[in-house]
Amino acid sequence: MTAVADRPTLGSPASALVCRNCGAQFPLGAQHACFECFGPLEIGYDADALARVTRADIEAGPHSLWRYAGLLPVGQNPATRVDSGTGMTPLIRADRLADELGFTAPVWVKDDSANPTHSFKDRVVSVAITAARELGFSRIACASTGNLGNSVAAHAARIGMPSIVFVPSDLEAPKIVQSAIYGGTLVGIEGSYDDVNRLCSELSETDEFESTGFVNVNVRPYYAEGSKTLGFEVAEQLGWRLPAQYVAPMASGSMLTKINKAFKELVAAGLVPSSQWSVFGAQSAGCAPIATAFASGADVVVPVKPTGIAKSLNIGNPADGPYALDAVRGSGGAMAAVGDEEIREGIRLLARTTGVFAETAGGVTVAVLKKLAASGELDTSRETVVFNTGDGLKTIDAVSGGARPTAVIPPTIKGMRAAGLL
Numbered sequence: 001m002t003a004v005a006d007r008p009t010l011g012s013p014a015s016a017l018v019c020r021n022c023g024a025q026f027p028l029g030a031q032h033a034c035f036e037c038f039g040p041l042e043i044g045y046d047a048d049a050l051a052r053v054t055r056a057d058i059e060a061g062p063h064s065l066w067r068y069a070g071l072l073p074v075g076q077n078p079a080t081r082v083d084s085g086t087g088m089t090p091l092i093r094a095d096r097l098a099d100e101l102g103f104t105a106p107v108w109v110k111d112d113s114a115n116p117t118h119s120f121k122d123r124v125v126s127v128a129i130t131a132a133r134e135l136g137f138s139r140i141a142c143a144s145t146g147n148l149g150n151s152v153a154a155h156a157a158r159i160g161m162p163s164i165v166f167v168p169s170d171l172e173a174p175k176i177v178q179s180a181i182y183g184g185t186l187v188g189i190e191g192s193y194d195d196v197n198r199l200c201s202e203l204s205e206t207d208e209f210e211s212t213g214f215v216n217v218n219v220r221p222y223y224a225e226g227s228k229t230l231g232f233e234v235a236e237q238l239g240w241r242l243p244a245q246y247v248a249p250m251a252s253g254s255m256l257t258k259i260n261k262a263f264k265e266l267v268a269a270g271l272v273p274s275s276q277w278s279v280f281g282a283q284s285a286g287c288a289p290i291a292t293a294f295a296s297g298a299d300v301v302v303p304v305k306p307t308g309i310a311k312s313l314n315i316g317n318p319a320d321g322p323y324a325l326d327a328v329r330g331s332g333g334a335m336a337a338v339g340d341e342e343i344r345e346g347i348r349l350l351a352r353t354t355g356v357f358a359e360t361a362g363g364v365t366v367a368v369l370k371k372l373a374a375s376g377e378l379d380t381s382r383e384t385v386v387f388n389t390g391d392g393l394k395t396i397d398a399v400s401g402g403a404r405p406t407a408v409i410p411p412t413i414k415g416m417r418a419a420g421l422l
């Protein structure tokens with residue numbers, strides 16, 4: 001526990017921290033584990049406060065995720081928000097992708113590579129760093145597979161808060177450079193993400209880190225709520241209704257779970273008509289602990305040692321694995337895992353049919369979309385949203401081998417002819 005003052009926010013619809021395991025409730029603050037059973041905590045809301053939020057309020061808000069402040073635990077006061085312009089990313093109707101995969105219903109790509117640091121992580125960090133500031137932390141930190149570190153370092157730089165980012169030292173070069181450029185402290189750890197995360201949990205208990213908010217450790221209940229804005233935006237961009245199916249990548253399993261939570265909250269608040277939707281989860285074969293549990297019908301997620309090119313998803317011991325299983329099973333959805341070659345193919349497929357260049361995590365998601373559509377587990381006659389969570393320029397080495405100029409020629413007509421281009 002930290003000695004930082006617990007201070008509930010003014011006007012927040014959040015009412016308590018609720019144990020996801022035993023249901024015990026605690027006051028809002030910098031706590032992430034249940035005092036009764038050590039289970040993980042999440043934000044509970046006052047249902048009446050959520051029900052008072054109207055579409056018109058949201059539509060009149062800023063063109064960023066803060067338009068949903070009425071549905072978030074923090075940031076109701078614009079003066080305390082950390083607003084990097086995150087959110088309201090394009091929802092692209094991907095007709096050529098749909099055709100190629102045999103869909104008769106629309107397929108949409110929610111392209112979160114358009115966020116300020118080029119991944120979905122700007123959502124969770126916007127909310128977490130706002131919460132950290134409201135809770136009185138003076139430094140921000142994280143354990144990261146790459147994108148989170150990029151986003152934490154950038155947001156900290158924007159508000160002049162010191163940051164310390166911990167990553168496995170063998171990450172893709174662009175992600176290392178991007179975290180370092182914003183000027184915070186970047187620590188490469190000789191080990192896996194799971195080693196990094198364990199170190200951060202230990203550090204968060206030390207006196208020296210007492211006033212440091214680890215966005216995905218002691219501020220995690222707030223951090224996780226940021227993912228809901230993906231669900232809110234999809235609903236608003238579809239004209240205030242929910243899609244019938246969505247496909248999301250899984251690292252810890254948090255994002256997939258929270259999009260589902262967002263859809264439920266929208267229905268409960270009367271912001272969208274009630275409808276049925278199915279949730280689909282994507283992992284890479286090199287790190288598929290959640291998809292493996294799904295396939296075997298298990299409730300327990302057995303940790304693995306991650307390998308493979310989808311490094312941003314390489315969490316071998318996923319904290320939200322059981323909740324992701326519940327969300328998918330409860331909705332009649334499915335999960336699948338795909339190998340590195342399929343991931344590369346997924347990146348190329350999305351790029352050549354839709355004009356979106358995804359990082360490896362997006363390749364995982366598109367490859368799983370393809371696989372589950374082919375197997376019939378995804379219904380190609382139902383409207384489907386696919387989440388692209390990161391930018392291909394961050395993992396360029398994954399596909400650079402197969403992406404070269406068609407020809408290199410002298411600047412002459414003759415050169416064009418010689419290369420067979422004329």
Ligand SMILES: *Cc1c(COP(=O)(O)O)cnc(C)c1O
Pocket residue numbers: 119120121147148249250251252253254255256312313359361362389390
């Ligand atoms: C972090 C991340 C995710 C999702 O992570 P969860 O831990 O499952 O919430 C998905 N895609 C990318 C590119 C990421 O960086």
Ligand SMILES: [Zn+2]
Pocket residue numbers: 019020021022023024034035036037038039
């Ligand atoms: Zn509990």
